[in-house]
Amino acid sequence: MSPVENRRRVIVFGLGGTIAMSTTSTGGVAPTLSADQLVAAVPGLSEANIAVDVVNFRQVPGASLTISDITELAEAIRGQLADADGAVVTQGTDTIEETAYLLDLLHDQAQPVLVTGAMRNPTLAGADGPANLLAAIQTAAHPAFRNHGCLVVFNDEIHAARRVRKTHTTSTATFQSPTGGPLGYLAEGQPRLLNHLSTRTVVPAKPGDDIRVPILTVGLGDDGTLLRALTGHIDGVVIAGVGGGHVPSRLVAPIETLAATVPVVLASRTGSGSVLQSTYGFPGSERDLLARGMISAGYLDPLKARILLHTLLSANCEAATISQAFGSAGGYANPETWPWPTPSAKDA
Ligand code: ASP
DSSP states (O other): OOOOOOEEEEEEEEEEEEGGGEHHHHHHEEEOHHHHHHHTTTTTGGGGTTTEEEEEEEEOOGGGGGGGHHHHHHHHHHHHTTTTTTEEEEOGGGGGHHHHHHHHHOOSSSSSSHHHHHHHTTSTTTOHHHHHHHHHHHHHHHHHGTTTTHHHHHHHHEEETOOEEOOOSSSSEEETTTTTOOOEEEETTOOOOOOOSSOOOOOOOOSSOOOOOOOEEETTOOOSHHHHHHTOOOSSSSEBBBBBBBBGGGHHHHHHHHHTTTTTTEEEETSSSSOSSSSSTTTTHHHHHOOOOOEEEETTOOOHHHHHOOOOOOTTHHHHHHHHHHHTTTSOOOGOOOOSHHHHHHHH
């Protein structure tokens, strides 16, 4: 086979974001560049010997993407991956930690989906978009990353969608996995996988925008006004408690009232580590709240917990299935207890 016939093939889906921005006539930058233009601007791509096709899927800032955009994207990826080795998604970094996790929950094929973007737009010195895009394409084409679901590639690091967080407003090293660390790295154009996830967690769902799951971050002296105002308006809620998953004692009663009607997930506002299970015994402690029917997010941070709860609700899951899914995805139960089959077992 000639080198051209032998080439691996990657499809790039462009969604906008800083990586695709240029200066507007009214000031500032906004998404204008197509996926073709982004790919054409990557130095070194032709030497990588990877065939790249593009799909101009959306052209919006990350903040304007919706849940249904990502569900549609997952379907578009499914439809195009049959004869490709992997997919790359370029988008605004502001919401990558959520979109990547949602894609991970919806993507059941063996080929990897790599999400990337840029912190410095193409008008700036040292724009990081081309390097991130090249790294994502190289990773998507690499066989070692099959059966790993959705990953985020940024700054030559490869992160699990379920762990990665945007941690800085401007740094090109903004994407970090504070719990668990990166799964791999790129060096000299070679992606290397150093750690494996215990299991994939795919939900048979098509989430839309008709489900409301807010995140309520508890603050010092919170008097419960916002919590009480939620009753009757939501399908579920994530409480980002202080420390290991704690709330002021006066929030216990309104939380219990809410938990009688909708799933209430307990996460931590600290940004890393797990919700505790068995340490503190005061009113509003993790032991108290879990005993009253709240579901622990475990190691999932509040943004990931919200995406998982939204997806489970869109699949009409009952309370027991929701708890089971959080136990597995949150890392405090056996990962094998995930309620649905793992695609990796099927495709390996
Ligand atoms: N700062 C963002 C980005 O990095 C803007 C956005 O999310 O569209 O792309």
